[in-house]
Amino acid sequence: xxxxxxxxxxxxxxxxxxxxxxxxxxxxxxxxxxxxxxxxxxxxxxxxxxxxxxxxxxxxxxxxxxxxxxxxxxxxxxxxxxxxxxxxxxxxxxxxxxxxxxxxxxxxxxxxxxxxxxxxxxxxxxxxxxxxxxxxxxxxxxxxxxxxxxxxxxxxxxxxxxxxxxxxxxxxxxxxxxxxxxxxxxxxxxxxxxxxxxxxxxxxxxxxxxxx
Amino acid sequence: xxxxxxxxxxxxxxxxxxxxxxxxxxxxxxxxxxxxxxxxxxxxxxxxxxxxxxxxxxxxxxxxxxxxxxxxxxxxxxxxxxxxxxxxxxxxxxxxxxxxxxxxxxxxxxxxxxxxxxxxxxxxxxxxxxxxxxxxxxxxxxxxxxxxxxxxxxxxxxxxxxxxxxxxxxxxxxxxxxxxxxxxxxxxxxxxxxxxxxxxxxxxxxxxxxxxxxxxxxxxx
Numbered sequence: 001x002x003x004x005x006x007x008x009x010x011x012x013x014x015x016x017x018x019x020x021x022x023x024x025x026x027x028x029x030x031x032x033x034x035x036x037x038x039x040x041x042x043x044x045x046x047x048x049x050x051x052x053x054x055x056x057x058x059x060x061x062x063x064x065x066x067x068x069x070x071x072x073x074x075x076x077x078x079x080x081x082x083x084x085x086x087x088x089x090x091x092x093x094x095x096x097x098x099x100x101x102x103x104x105x106x107x108x109x110x111x112x113x114x115x116x117x118x119x120x121x122x123x124x125x126x127x128x129x130x131x132x133x134x135x136x137x138x139x140x141x142x143x144x145x146x147x148x149x150x151x152x153x154x155x156x157x158x159x160x161x162x163x164x165x166x167x168x169x170x171x172x173x174x175x176x177x178x179x180x181x182x183x184x185x186x187x188x189x190x191x192x193x194x195x196x197x198x199x200x201x202x203x204x205x206x207x208x209x210x211x212x
Numbered sequence: 213x214x215x216x217x218x219x220x221x222x223x224x225x226x227x228x229x230x231x232x233x234x235x236x237x238x239x240x241x242x243x244x245x246x247x248x249x250x251x252x253x254x255x256x257x258x259x260x261x262x263x264x265x266x267x268x269x270x271x272x273x274x275x276x277x278x279x280x281x282x283x284x285x286x287x288x289x290x291x292x293x294x295x296x297x298x299x300x301x302x303x304x305x306x307x308x309x310x311x312x313x314x315x316x317x318x319x320x321x322x323x324x325x326x327x328x329x330x331x332x333x334x335x336x337x338x339x340x341x342x343x344x345x346x347x348x349x350x351x352x353x354x355x356x357x358x359x360x361x362x363x364x365x366x367x368x369x370x371x372x373x374x375x376x377x378x379x380x381x382x383x384x385x386x387x388x389x390x391x392x393x394x395x396x397x398x399x400x401x402x403x404x405x406x407x408x409x410x411x412x413x414x415x416x417x418x419x420x421x422x423x424x425x426x427x428x429x430x431x432x433x
Contacts, residue, residue: 059405061365064398067382071391146277153279157372158386164281171285171373179289183282190277
């Protein structure tokens with residue numbers, strides 16, 4: 001712990017990088033997973049393609065994907081995009097199922113009522129289906145966020161930033177405190193992010209608490 | 213990548229692809245055995261008695277946030293290089309999903325079935341071993357297969373501290389700037405992950421009672 005206090009600026013710097021490298025992919029992956037999940041919730045054919053594909057993508061090890069990405073998209077190995085792209089892939093793979101399950105679970109009579117009241121499809125989706133699907137969606141988002149925060153560190157093995165840098169530097173200089181500092185940072189960040197999403201879910205779905 | 217992967221020179225000797233594959237498979241299976249020996253009894257016991265459930269769930273979630281790279285490096289710094297740190301890091305990774313799956317599986321067995329087992333005079337050990345665990349097997353396998361995928365993928369990182377396995381190809385390739393070797397390592401790990409999952413899917417079919425299969429693939433009680 002003393003290392004963190006003595007090297008506060010450095011710690012803060014890697015924290016910021018770590019946060020950026022884990023939050024950007026969650027947002028991008030979530031944005032991609034909404035239309036794909038919506039598609040999967042409406043079409044059994046889309047489900048038959050998307051779900052097995054998501055499973056296969058999930059079996060690719062993160063270090064492997066981080067190493068392959070620069071070859072596939074033609075950037076240098078030390079580009080941050082090499083961590084962001086794999087994490088977007090994992091987030092989409094995880095969230096497609098969450099979003100699809102959540103949308104499928106919206107009661108049919110509710111959507112029928114909205115349609116009968118004259119809601120057009122897009123407005124119905126944004127103001128009825130999607131809000132009702134939020135609790136399950138946010139549960140998936142919490143899993144994706146925590147696993148992303150833990151996975152960003154792998155990028156340091158090929159020289160990228162974040163807490164993982166403290167791991168590799170600590171290893172090379174036999175500096176246990178530095179590794180511990182990164183470990184504590186990762187776990188605290190994961191717990192905080194999880195808590196923020198939990199709160200966000202509560203604030204966004206006040207109806208879920210009514211009658212309890 | 214295919215040039216490196218299909219070069220006969222890379223398929224022989226003590227650093228050849230078959231040796232790396234075997235090392236990787238050994239890390240995976242030994243880790244899963246140790247993790248299962250720890251996690252299944254714990255999860256089953258807590259699931260059976262119903263005591264300390266929140267502790268199991270909380271502990272699983274906390275362990276999940278633990279970065280395996282950091283655990284591996286810490287144990288290397290404390291205990292020195294070798295296979296021991298690899299096993300510590302991988303077992304810590306594999307225990308939470310197996311424990312959570314076992315706990316959830318045993319909890320989810322219908323109380324009617326458990327009551328019936330007690331009603332016909334089974335001892336508590338019989339209720340757990342002959343009724344609850346067999347009924348919980350689908351969820352136990354769910355957790356176990358999830359753990360297996362994670363362990364195959366993460367065993368790659370072992371090579372960072374000089375241990376063996378397919379990660380050697382990735383890290384040696386990185387050090388030599390040989391993308392073919394790195395890609396070959398990455399692809400072989402993904403292939404091994406798929407093979408391991410298929411093997412456990414087969415084992416699951418063989419060992420789970422046909423009465424527990426989802427409707428449509430063999431009827432349900």
